[in-house]
Amino acid sequence: MNLNIFRNDKDNVGDANCSPTFYFDIPNTKIIDIYDKNIFDMVNKSNNIIFGGGGLLVFEEKIKQILKIRNKKFITWGLGHNKHDINKIEKSKIFENFKLNGIRDFGLDINYVPCPSCMHNSFNIKREIKYPIVVYEHKYIKIDINKFPKRNNSGNDIESVLDFLGSAETIITNSYHGAYWSILLKRKVLMIPFSSRFYGFKYKIPIVNVINWKESINKTQIYNEALEESRFLNKEYYKKVLNVLN
Numbered sequence: 055m056n057l058n059i060f061r062n063d064k065d066n067v068g069d070a071n072c073s074p075t076f077y078f079d080i081p082n083t084k085i086i087d088i089y090d091k092n093i094f095d096m097v098n099k100s101n102n103i104i105f106g107g108g109g110l111l112v113f114e115e116k117i118k119q120i121l122k123i124r125n126k127k128f129i130t131w132g133l134g135h136n137k138h139d140i141n142k143i144e145k146s147k148i149f150e151n152f153k154l155n156g157i158r159d160f161g162l163d164i165n166y167v168p169c170p171s172c173m174h175n176s177f178n179i180k181r182e183i184k185y186p187i188v189v190y191e192h193k194y195i196k197i198d199i200n201k202f203p204k205r206n207n208s209g210n211d212i213e214s215v216l217d218f219l220g221s222a223e224t225i226i227t228n229s230y231h232g233a234y235w236s237i238l239l240k241r242k243v244l245m246i247p248f249s250s251r252f253y254g255f256k257y258k259i260p261i262v263n264v265i266n267w268k269e270s271i272n273k274t275q276i277y278n279e280a281l282e283e284s285r286f287l288n289k290e291y292y293k294k295v296l297n298v299l300n
Contacts (some may be wrong), residue, residue, distance in 0.1 A: 056080060056081075056100060056200055057096055058080070058085045058104045059105050060108050061089075061098075062086070066207055066208065067210050067215050068108070068229065071174065072212065072231075073085055073106075073251065074104065074288070077170050077171075078288075081088075081094075082174070094221075097123050102298070102299050103127070103129065105117065105128070105130050106158075106170075108132075109136030111146060111182045112136040129152060129155075130156055135250045135251060135254060136249055140249060140250040141247065141267040145162045145163075147229065159253070165291070167287050168193055170255075172288060173285060174212055177235075177239065179220075183220075185203055185221055185223070186222070187202045187226060187288070188202055188203045188221065188225055189204040190203065190206070190236075191204065191207070192207055192228050192248075193207055195228055195259065198262060199226060199267070203222075206229075207231065207232060217231075219232065219236045219239055220239045221240060224244065224271065225243050226244045237259070238284065240281075243260075244262045244274060246261075246263060257280055260273045283289050
């Protein structure tokens with residue numbers, strides 16, 4: 055049996071849609087939330103363990119405990135660093151313990167594989183721009199900008215979130231997936247970070263705050279190649295994962 059460990063939070067749309075098992079056929083694989091009380095028992099019963107996607111390195115100590123279980127193949131897929139109140143990516147040594155690595159943070163001399171949520175079919179829909187700006191905030195960390203349409207990342211309905219993000223020319227966000235998905239939708243993004251997770255994007259986004267964001271509007275750009283590249287990298291990584299599993 056294979057096991058996919060991720061943050062299976064049904065009230066966080068990014069976490070709820072970041073498992074590679076939702077988009078790729080990985081035979082005989084079960085999914086489990088990293089908070090699940092039976093996680094160590096499930097790892098013991100599994101042959102191969104895939105960590106990701108999501109900012110799982112906020113659980114680094116727990117992952118280290120799991121990695122001590124012997125005779126397993128451990129794989130990362132689209133997971134990332136996530137230390138709060140840190141404004142840079144500090145490369146973790148934990149990746150030395152995995153059979154195969156694919157992480158969403160770019161530029162760390164570790165194989166770059168963006169979050170597999172890029173494979174969702176709803177990215178194929180063309181959406182009409184209705185607003186110059188919308189605000190997309192983390193459900194627990196509010197953005198004090200209130201004169202534009204606003205939504206947070208609660209729930210698990212990715213289609214309606216993509217409709218919201220796609221309705222704007224520019225998105226102001228403090229959500230990792232809000233920024234990532236906006237890029238994939240070929241929209242402009244301004245980012246208000248609160249953890250290291252925001253500093254690993256391959257596609258650069260202006261970092262702003264609630265006071266100075268207007269100054270960076272002209273620094274935003276559209277990355278037309280982002281969706282195609284992200285999907286290609288995930289498809290190629292899928293082949294590598296199957297080779298390890300087999």
